[in-house]
Amino acid sequence: MDLKQIQYFIALFEDGSVTRAAKRLNIVQPALSMQISKLEAELGQTLFERGPHGMTPTDAARLMYRLYTPIMRDIEHARVQLSRQDVIVTGRVSLGMVASETESVLAESLAKFNALFPQVEVSVADGFSAQLIDGVEAGRLDAAIINKPRGRLALDMQPLLVEEMVYVTGLACRAALPERIDLSSPPAVELVLPTRRNGLRGALDAALMAANIVIKPTFEIDLLSTIVQFVEQSAVATILPRVVVQRKVDEGLLRAHRIGPPPILRHIVQVSHPKRPIGPATQALIDIIAEEIRRVTRSAADES
Known part of the structure; x- marks a missing residue:
């Protein structure tokens, strides 16, 4: 049973005629009859007795009308409220983020979000992608921003952005490095990388x-x-997303070298539970975070 079928049922119940209900809904009569038949098959109940004078609702139809009419009024009221420009968004957001984003753009993003939605409480947890996926599945998190997993998930997944990873050195590294690093013949510099548990x-x-x-x-x-x-304090190098190191690069404490060809890219996605859709406040915070990442990486790309 979906929202469209309920709308069709209510129109037919109130109009008592397939012709009038179809005209009211601006659809053809066979489409209406097909949806009502599907609804009856799903419920295992006859909802209308077909007769020469129209469609007569059964007792099951009368009960369904009493149960669903208030729900449809609430849905319409919610639609009207959300379409208003002056609607006040309240509630609580519980979001998970991989550490690379919490350490780089979270503070700025929260400041922007709070200015727009001062009545929303926010809780942010960071961790590895696998931990955040578990949090969404268990209902502890409304959604999470993670590195795209290689395997399939039972969660809804939406792409957010694709980010370039860069080869990073500190001022103590005296090796003469080109502007672009070819990892097939890497520089003779010791590397420090995240562990294999990290996305x-x-x-x-x-x-x-x-x-x-x-x-x-x-x-x-x-x-x-x-x-x-x-990396900042030694002669080692690393490979990280540009957003993680850009502030230090801007301050002149680190150097970032592009990689490739081919470049090394990481895909950031948002995940949520299919039975618990993301609310408007949660989606607004995710959108602000994604735009902040784009802003940092875009300004860096324009300078390089």
């Missing part, structure tokens, strides 16, 4: 495997902030 490492390994390239890091660290500090 970023998965995206990197998948891209390297596709290009038949093998690299072996000297160090593997879970915390991205620690990786960035380590």
Whole structure:
């Protein structure tokens, strides 16, 4: 049973005629009759007795009308309220994000969101993609922003953006590096990378495997902030999304080199439970975060 079938049922119940109900709904009569037949088959109930003077509702139809008419009024009221420009959005948002985004654009995004929706409470959890997927599945999170998993999910998944990963060094690295790094013949610089539990490492390994390239890091660290500090304070290099390091690059503390061809890309997606649709406040926060990532990476790309 879907919303359209309920609308068709109510129109036929109130008009008592397939001809009049179809005209009211602006559809052809066979389409209306087919939907009512499907509804009766799904419910296992006869809803209308067909006679020479029109459609007479059965007791089951009268009960259905009493039950569903208030629901349809509530849906219409909600539609009107949401279409208003001055609607006040309230409630609570519980969002999960991979650490690469919480450490880079979350603060700015929350400030913008709070200015637009001051009456919405926000809770943000960070972690690995697998942990955040579990949170959405269990209902602890309304939605999550994660690295696109390689396997299939039982969740709804929508692409957000594609982001370039860059080869990053600190000022202590004295190697003469070209503007663009070819990972098939990488520089003689020790590497620190996220561990294999991290979705970023998965995206990197998948891209390297596709290009038949093998690299072996000297160090593997879970915390991205620690990786960035380590690179800043030593002669090691790393490979991370540009958004993670761009602030330090702008401050002159790190150098970012483009990779390729081929480039190394990571795909960011939003996931939600199919039985718990994302609310307007949650979607608004996700949209603001995605736009903030685009702003940071776009400005960096314009300068390079």
